[in-house]
Amino acid sequence: ARKQIQELYGKEYVPNAPRTYAKKVKNAQEAHEAIRPAGDSFRKPESVAADVGLDEARLYEMIWKRTIASQMEDAKGQRVSVRIRATTSFGEAEFSTSGNTISFPGFLRAYVEGSDDPAAELGDKEKYLPQLEEGQAPKGKAFEAQSHETQPPARFTEASLVRRLEELGVGRPSTYASTVSTILDRGYVWKKGTALVPSFKAFAVISLLEQHFGHLVDYAFTAKMEDELDEIASGQQNATPWLSRFYFGSGGPDGKGGAAADGPNGKTTNGSNGGIHTDIGLHAMVSDHLDKIDARAINTLPVGKSDDGEEICIRVGRYGPYLQCGEATVSIPENTAPDEMTLDKAKELLSAPTGDVSLGDDPETGLPVYLKQGRYGAYVQLGDMEEGEEKPKTSSLLKDQKPEDITFEGALKLLSLPRVVGKDPSDGEEIIANNGRYGAYITKGTENRSLERDEQLFTVTVEEALAILAKPKERRRRAAAPPLKELGNDPVSGQPITLRHGRFGNYVTDGETNASLRAQDDPDSITPERAHELLQLRREAGPSTKKKKAPKKKAAKKKATKKKASKKKAPKKKAAPKKA
Template sequence: YTEASLVRKLEELGIGRPSTYAPTISTIQQREYVEKGNKDGEERTFNVMTLKDNQIKDENNSEITGAEKSKLFPTDTGIVVNDFLTEYFPDILDYNFTASVEKDFDEIAEGEVQWTSIMKTFYDKFHPSVENTLAIKTEHKVGERILGEDPESGKPVSVKIGRFGPMAQIGTVDDEEKPRFAQLKKGQSIETITLEEVLELFKLPRTLGEYEGKTVSVGVGRFGPYVLHNKVYVSLPKTMDPMTITLEEAEQLILEKRAKEAERHIKQFEEEPELEILNGRYGPYIAYKGNNYKIPKDIIPQDLSLTNCLELVRIQDEKGETSSAKRGKRTAKKK
């Protein structure tokens, strides 16, 4: 579905109201049940035979099929959650249930029925379903697939949904040694990934060599592939593969990050290490004790002294114009 066609489907099934459509679509994307994107089509060749004036013309043509644009694609997490709810809560995951609840809401709003009686009727059926589901002991987690054995250790290799999304695992929690884990790459799915593809993931992290006397390694974490050097992480561009990146390419990424960091730090003060002038997304600002302070546009940041900075901090604190460095939110002064 596109966002528009999904809304039309919700209307057709009687699910939700106009005011709930946008929050619903936003929520399923924020929780990563679906992701919005494009899908490249595949070229297909076909044969065309035309009869004209008793003559047969035979030619081969090609076309692109299966291409999608700005569609909502279900993720592994969305598929697993949907399968679980459909299996254990079929009465709730039913189009007619949602539509009937809307009618109940209308009756409550019109004063024809008490909301407490509606809630009691719902929980009389829902609560036992929850208790029964909690009591069920399954051998494997919902959505988990056993792909085979690791040829080196002989331990089982599986894929499942972990805390941070789709992941692969070698071994089990019952083993003496802790299981090994690896995040799936973007574009890989626990539904279709093969044993060979999973074993490739466990070749990371790998050591590329040394730079400036420190080890350079490459791995994949929660936020994607990275280069690690001297306890500093550098994200890999989408165009680079962690399995093929060279030491020279990694060194270039390290130097580029250092250059960006140097541009970010405008000025520091030995007398007050907690105060620093930085270059941010919206321009220069003062960072001091976990808070951020604006620098007026008519002031050159490099010309500010420590006394000038502390004065700007004092004025903005009094006006309640401080913003938290952790959340970037305003912290108004209490009166």
């Protein structure tokens, strides 16, 4: 690499000694083997492109540039910041800007290799400022006010969470995947696009740990414990004494004490017990704290006060989070992010009707009709629940209906379901329209088909129902997730471009062509221009050609060897004794 750098760019780009790089993660057990360029010389990307496909050429170019750049001199330049104060009729205003110039490109020269004009590419990385002196009074040609809104820190994604764990020295490359899957499986976070959103349960768990086991959730404790586990893995400590001291403390399981030999060859080391106090141990620590833990207080998150001055709080219960104000409670809708639960939102949920709402009396039966709230949402009910009697008839609301929009007439229509549409003239079997878990549908015997619109439940005729039942059954698919971002129209297809998250990560699409984002593309800051470029590159690459698997040869069936049935000899009859 050093020889090629000198040939391409000159001696000044080659450092005095080869550069070596230490691992970023302390004592990391690498998750997979690194790409290690080998050989006496590296072919330039343009010479390789003719021999391989488009994707392979791009991959080689990236590896080549990074390999060459890793053995080049640092880039050198100058950064200048300028602040200009001005006195106006409204008070004093301050303007600031910054510029930078590159005096020596260093490793940056490799990254612009292959462009039509490398000097211009490097120039784009510079921002020049006019010559200014301290105290100078420059004249402004034009002033333009631009709004600027600060944004809160972005939520963690899986990738950014792993980067943060690396910075803190928590975990190792081989454990990051299981860490992320654990917090998802236990419901501590849920995914909104690519972002990891904390749940109310996570707040309750953290509250418990911080109040009663603060050092267990301290980053330094976890990092220290990781170091000691690394020592065990490398043979510098023995696992069993370390675990005994961690769990039981220095007194041991019988409480008699005695130093345990945790070092190799039976030698005692000065292990810190993974941050647990040596005299106590985890077992005693938990046992001593159990009677001090107030489960109700731990599972309570304050929100604010109502208009009457009563405390409004979130409680994490067995069946999920809910709001409480005095005696009033209401469930929090699923997938509500904690930052969305403002005081105004809490008041809105608590003020919504939660009890039974009487809508009127059914003219046919004379029974009262109620609008009720259940565990799975709102529904209407005909009659009251009487002990020892049959349960009253109920009907769930349709997919697009809201409780506040339900009228007495609408409730009666819902209670008319299931509705007998009529009989099939060919066999006399009834066709029934009903509302189910997945929406409106019709059924005849064991056959059922979905209806396109909920209104068809009350209007579909026998002829229409038979036509729907005659169609082949469609396999139900999950509804497509909404796009993460809209990026305008594609100049080639004219179709709108959207950013979406799929099975293999983030991608942009115009409905006809899909293009995955590259490693350097940030979903939060991707521009329409970059989306156009990715789609065009994907079109130029053409359709992917997957190698067909060779059909498996069927194993020749061995003919079963027929066993010859052994003929059983009939028992010889004894000769009857002759009569005398």
